[in-house]
Amino acid sequence: MVILRWMGLAGALMLPLGAVHADNVFITVASTTSTEQSGLFAHLLPSFEKVSGVQVRVVALGTGQALDLARRGDADVVFVHAKSAEEKFLAEGHGVKRYPVMYNDFVLVGPKVDPAHIAGGKDIVAAFQKIRATQAPFVSRGDRSGTHIAELDLWQSAGIDIGAEKGVWYRDTGQGMGPALNTASSMNAYILTDRGTWLAFRNRGDLAILVQGDRRLFNQYGVMLVNPATHPAVKKEMGQRFIDWLVSSEGQKAIASYRVNGEQAFFPDAEQPGV
Amino acid sequence: MVTAGDPRLVQIVALSLRVSLSAAFIASAIGLPLGALIAVTPFRGRRAVIVILNALMGLPPVVVGLLVYLLLSRAGPLGAFGILFTPAAMVVAQVILIAPIVTALARQIVADGWEEYREQLQSLGATRARLVATLLWDLRHSLFTVLLAGFGRAAAEVGAVMIVGGNIDGVTRVMTTAIALETSKGDLPLALALGLILIVIVLALNAGAYAVKETAQRRYG
């Protein structure tokens, strides 16, 4: 009696859920927190959805997690920024082809008091060495994201074996870009971040950009269709259509036109990729 | 976004309610009869079952999210249904989270009620199925609180729905994942405002339900 009545109500509630699921004209894109949290997708997707009629559902994770998600066949397209990890993904047969789409750059932010005295410099490797030498607090993503991979590469370039040399000054947070920035902001620590997320980030506290413009801080984004031969459920036509649009002049213009607080956050380079 | 009537906010709130109420009703449809059955049926190992149920009340949402993700993933056993990153997947995760809570609390309430009703219902010769139905209906006012507790846990939960829903804008973004996202973006005032809205909604729902319960209890004794 009561149970039946409740189940009826539950059934009524479930209907709209089913309706969402039945609408099948969508693709799932595994991407990074930097693209989602900088607001780029909110800017791009309506344009693509209008011309294609295809809904794009973005699951935002670190680059490593996003690639793992695609490895299980749970995404149709991956849109990430760690070339070495992307090439490994392709080599394993999970992706079809990598298309360079755009770049932005990493910046080193830190407290304005700047205990490591690195402000204004252009040499990111030298800055990392000074942070190590002064043992000034540094927050790391520690989550196999593209930013984390880039940070590890920079420590290596600086001749520092961070795995062996890290001490209490080096905070391995295992979080996304935003939460890691929150941590750095509350600790007044140095942190490597992509420019897009930084521009959109509100809880800056005393942090400011200290080092930028080094060629080694270049951050290339690539997009790949998940291999339908390996993962039959992949919606290859719609997925490829999204990729084609991103690298088309229309898509590239849309990327270039995105502004955060008046600043361009991403630079399209599908024609002449840097990497 | 927090201004009343913002369509994005309305959509997020509506999805939160739809997902968590669905989960609460489904978990109740499973947990209330199951809890009642455990309460009125003596069987070997009942103590162990009760201990396990109570322990399951503390299931970590992230673990549930991960398990449901692995089940619903394309590469998982239920991947063919294609419900990963949909509200349905979030409902599944929340049902798994709160069904033990509903079952354990219902068992306790029905066990207490059973003390009072046992001789009378046995005297009337009720079958076990009828015992369960009768007790559930007669204790409905108290059991309603169990439903609310389940809903509250479901609505407040973020770890599991983040993993199986993916926090997709306009599709699976609910109050808690929106709060987590705004916190990530460092927009703490907006995150806090969303949090307040969630609290107010849960509070209003509980107050309304409590009033209904009180009135009914006064009426039916």
Place this chain on the structure above:
Amino acid sequence: MKVGPSHAASILPLCLEAIFFQRGGRDIIDGISAQIVAGPRTVIVGPNGAGKSVLLRLCHGLLQPTAGVVRWSGPDVRNAQQRQAMVFQRPVMLRRSAFANVAYALEVAGYPSRERAARAHEALELVGLASLSGHPARVLSGGEQQRLALARAWTLRPEVLFMDEPTASLDPGAAQEIERIIGAVHAAGTKIVMVTHNLGQARRLGDEILFLHQGRLIERAPTDIFFTRPASVEAVQFLKGELPW
């Protein structure tokens, strides 16, 4: 079709054969043998802790004896459980209307829905609750609830009606009304087996007395003989008020 007590083969007499009941290592019922036959109103009396309520529950099947046999009679013995009803000291009312409480008993007993309404109304009529039939049962007064419990039992037309101190929690006026209904139920052909600690009530309602003391059946006699010429020392003490009750 369901039939009243007068139409079916009787399940009486009820035979208690050397029954024992232990709880917590104590003998609550310590070897009772008796036959309870159709007709006379049987009233069980005895001091506190004599085992009266437990004996009633053993008869009704709510408790199983640790040793001995409780046996009903006749060809219809398999349905004995459906042919008896019980009214408890504190009535347990379901959270629904007075009418629905009576109809519930009929539903559980398998009466088709079209018969339930008429039967339930008839029972409410008998106990004088027809005007309150739509009221939530749990908000009725104690006396009304006990009358409703009697209606719920009577509507099943039981051949045997067990009652455990049905008026113990009621004021004298309400108790009097209950006694009137018990008389009417008995007059309509139902065997009454009742526990009471109210000796006046035992005298008024009982045709025969079973006197229990410390789990044993000490004395069994017609009511006037028990009260005027008790045969056992314990009964004499009990009637003088020298045993706790």
